[in-house]
Amino acid sequence: MRPLDCSDIKTSMAKYLEDQLLLSKRANHTCVLTLPIKTFDGRWVSVIVEQKFDDSFLVHDGGKTDSELFSQGVKMNAADEETHAAIAAKYEVSIGDRLIQKVCHRAELNEGIMAVGQCAAMMTSQLLWSPIEIEIDRIYRDVSAALTLWKPPDTRITEKVILDGTKEQHTVGFVVARKSARSTAAIDVLSSSRGHALEKARKYDYTWMDMERKSEEYRDWARLAIIPSVEGWTSKALEIIRNSANDAIALNSDEEGSLGGLVSESIEKLTGPGFSPGNRAAFSLH
């Protein structure tokens, strides 16, 4: 075996990078560079360089990353946006008007192009978690179908209801109001990923505490928590939910086919005559 000289590897790599680097010119002192950096959805990252003044360049992704994520079903929540801001900060770039961007002088241009490109690729790691969104969507659909089948004539079902708390607004998955029994129940689907079950449980608990502080009316609402893929939940997280909700449907991933029947059974009990929503433990956060 002839040992490969390290300088040969460097030369070969430099040629590879040069061959793979694509360039196209656009109007108004603008160039687009496609870098040999792959995104999590298999694209090559393109970076736009606009010369603004003699020694001032705006380097950005044209909003491509944001657009691609949204087009692939990624719904960014506050935590995701914080993660993206943290990634941008690490690469010393900023996010503004949905563009990953950096202003640099000529001497910093190469570094700026690489930073925007790497940041754009890194942010598509969000796509790895998108199945959880698809899962939530499916669970909501199953719950909606079960409620429609169960629905007594004097009952109103509203989906994705925004309610005021003292600190912020909260979204409840479903609100079921049964006129004859003068009862109201709220259903939440609590999907959690990446070991965030405890955080999810605490958020659920906090949501109801905040709403009760805003209005005593919410104390009389029965609460049903639906926990898909419960195998990923810790006992501590489940305990918080048990204390905060009146009923919880916790299913393993392979048991979710039975969700519809369990939802109608639970909601019938929670909104039926004789049920007192106040029969639940004190808030675990108290």
Add this chain to the structure above:
Amino acid sequence: MGVSLGAVLKMIDEGKRFDRSVQHRIAIAASDSQTAITLRFVVVGNPEHFDSWNVTLLVHNRRIDGFGWEQGRRGTHGVPFNGWHRHCWDADKQHAEGKLPAPSWPLEIATLREFVARAFNDMNISCEDENETSRLL
């Protein structure tokens, strides 16, 4: 699903995203039953940068069809492309990351309006302002 081209473009111009979901019932093959699917139709992009323009159709939040731009290398089946492309659904992989060059599209599309009109036309999305769409093609 009928949408207004004017309404879509107005939202994009205002820095928003056009995002509409509808429930659609479909028959399940080889069975008498039906199921409901959630169709989501999305138009996004920065009007100033055509690299970011996307028209997308998603089922249960997963892209199954759409159009966009990419300065790329090789698309699905090794077909080279550099520009406008259509996403094609891969039933085995259950995604539409694969791309084919947009048939009969010019490389130069000057406006987001023209891009959206062409995508609507090729995806058989009916427009409430149909006359305007036809005029652009």
